[in-house]
Amino acid sequence: MPDEVDLTTRRVRNPWGQGERLRTDILDAAVGLLSELGGEEALTIRGVARAVGIAPASIYQHFADKAALVRAVVEYDYERLSAVMREADESVEPDDAVGRVRAQIHAYCRFAIANPGHYRLMLGNRRLTGQEPGTRPRGPLLPIVEAVIAAFERCERAGKRLRLPSERAAVMVFVGTHGRVALYHSDRQGNGADRILPFVDELISLVFD
Amino acid sequence: MPDEVDLTTRRVRNPWGQGERLRTDILDAAVGLLSELGGEEALTIRGVARAVGIAPASIYQHFADKAALVRAVVEYDYERLSAVMREADESVEPDDAVGRVRAQIHAYCRFAIANPGHYRLMLGNRRLTGQEPGTRPRGPLLPIVEAVIAAFERCERAGKRLRLPSERAAVMVFVGTHGRVALYHSDRQGNGADRILPFVDELISLVFD
DNA sequence: TAAATCGCCGAACAATCGTTCGGCAACGGT
DNA sequence: ACCGTTGCCGAACGATTGTTCGGCGATTTA
Numbered sequence A, B: 001m002p003d004e005v006d007l008t009t010r011r012v013r014n015p016w017g018q019g020e021r022l023r024t025d026i027l028d029a030a031v032g033l034l035s036e037l038g039g040e041e042a043l044t045i046r047g048v049a050r051a052v053g054i055a056p057a058s059i060y061q062h063f064a065d066k067a068a069l070v071r072a073v074v075e076y077d078y079e080r081l082s083a084v085m086r087e088a089d090e091s092v093e094p095d096d097a098v099g100r101v102r103a104q105i106h107a108y109c110r111f112a113i114a115n116p117g118h119y120r121l122m123l124g125n126r127r128l129t130g131q132e133p134g135t136r137p138r139g140p141l142l143p144i145v146e147a148v149i150a151a152f153e154r155c156e157r158a159g160k161r162l163r164l165p166s167e168r169a170a171v172m173v174f175v176g177t178h179g180r181v182a183l184y185h186s187d188r189q190g191n192g193a194d195r196i197l198p199f200v201d202e203l204i205s206l207v208f209d
Numbered sequence C: 001t002a003a004a005t006c007g008c009c010g011a012a013c014a015a016t017c018g019t020t021c022g023g024c025a026a027c028g029g030t
Numbered sequence D: 001a002c003c004g005t006t007g008c009c010g011a012a013c014g015a016t017t018g019t020t021c022g023g024c025g026a027t028t029t030a
Helices: A003-014 A021-037 A043-054 A066-090 A097-114 A114-123 A142-159 A166-186 A193-207 B001-013 B021-037 B046-054 B064-090 B098-114 B116-124 B141-157 B165-185 B192-206
Strands: none
Touching: A021 A043, A021 A066, A021 A114, A066 A097, A066 A114, A066 A142, A097 A114, A097 A142, A097 A166, A097 A193, A097 B064, A097 B116, A114 A166, A114 A193, A142 A166, A166 A193, A166 B064, A166 B165, A166 B192, A193 B165, A193 B192, B021 B046, B021 B064, B021 B116, B064 B098, B064 B116, B064 B141, B098 B141, B098 B165, B098 B192, B116 B165, B165 B192
16 A cells, blocks of 8 residues: 555656656666766666666666667767867867867866766777677767867967877877876776876877977 | 586596696686686686686685686786786897887787787776775786886987976876777777777877977 | 556566585595 | 595575566546
8 A cells, every 4th residue: 555655656756748858867867877886887777767766667668778778878978078078179269279179188088087987888888789890980989089180180270380190199189188087097086187187288288399 | 327427527627636726727717708708797707617617616715706816817917918018128129228118018009909808807997806996006007107117218318309208208108008909999809900009109209309 | 438558667587696505526644 | 444634516595687578557539
């Protein structure tokens, strides 16, 4: 009897007929789990269901299986990262080409620091997402480095002298930044974060003459 | 009845009294699993036992628990990586300071390419090894970057002009290399490996004047 | 108002994991 | 020749995972 009461209250708390609402709730819960626990193993069907406040079985009404959920989360986060970098790019005055490079890279670092779980998930998602080798090289990542490439081309056009072709300079800075953040995440989290931005600044200055 | 026969043959195949032999067999099997499957989730007590040809329970005669096994594997591989880098360093003539830097970094890349599972394990082993945050920052890694630092100091002493203090240059090259390899591993494995060494060469040349 | 549909849930299933326990076969010492 | 020690094994336990199934209440349709 108390069970029915509990069920009723829950259903009042989560009224039906909201359509797509619950789907984004599930994605947000997954993102939250990834950010808090910080490990891809924290992303479980049961955990997400618990965080949302629904039954594990209900997840399957919105996602075919766990791989589909993970794919959606990864896609969602790539979009979030892209947005954050674009936003940072637009926050500096357009003529400051080097400043725009720095802003984008700094935004990348901040995102990676704030979302360790996502970061780990973006890498090595081959098994969880079920995509086999041989396919396109991590599709969602390409637009991000292309934004950095564009920023470096802007520098070149602005007369800044690069020690590398703009595309290679962009890849170099991006890869180096990625390596620094990955090393940070493999350590205990929290300490050393303040040394990341100076490092990438040093790295950026290295590709300029 | 046939079970007893099977048991007998197995015991003949794996005679007792060999002392420490089986312990290294277990470690080798773990290393093999990590290299083949390429994921830290492939490192299971049962899988290792199956690979060695013993019962899962027998593992606990050599390691207290799974965390101890993982710690031993990580330690073993750090040593192997150090040895490979040292060997590469000694394979070029001592006066070629830059060549020794390149040899060490190349050895690092080759190791990371050949042992993807180990690589993934060295990072983010916090959970598997059971060590909590706040401890020394990944102890075994320090000697490795110190070797690179020493190599760069040798370059400086040889009159090579660096655009960064030698220690920072070493960290920069190491971190960049690490990032390139991590990116390779997050992709499908196999493709793109031949572009890693050119990349690190370009990176190394960047820190020199 | 009766019927069909939709969204969710409780319960269970099979698989896998780390780990423990009691027992058995071979070896070394007496 | 006996016995304790050693090293291994089969079997099981408890926990957790992804996933499926039958059913039920609320909503919508006729």
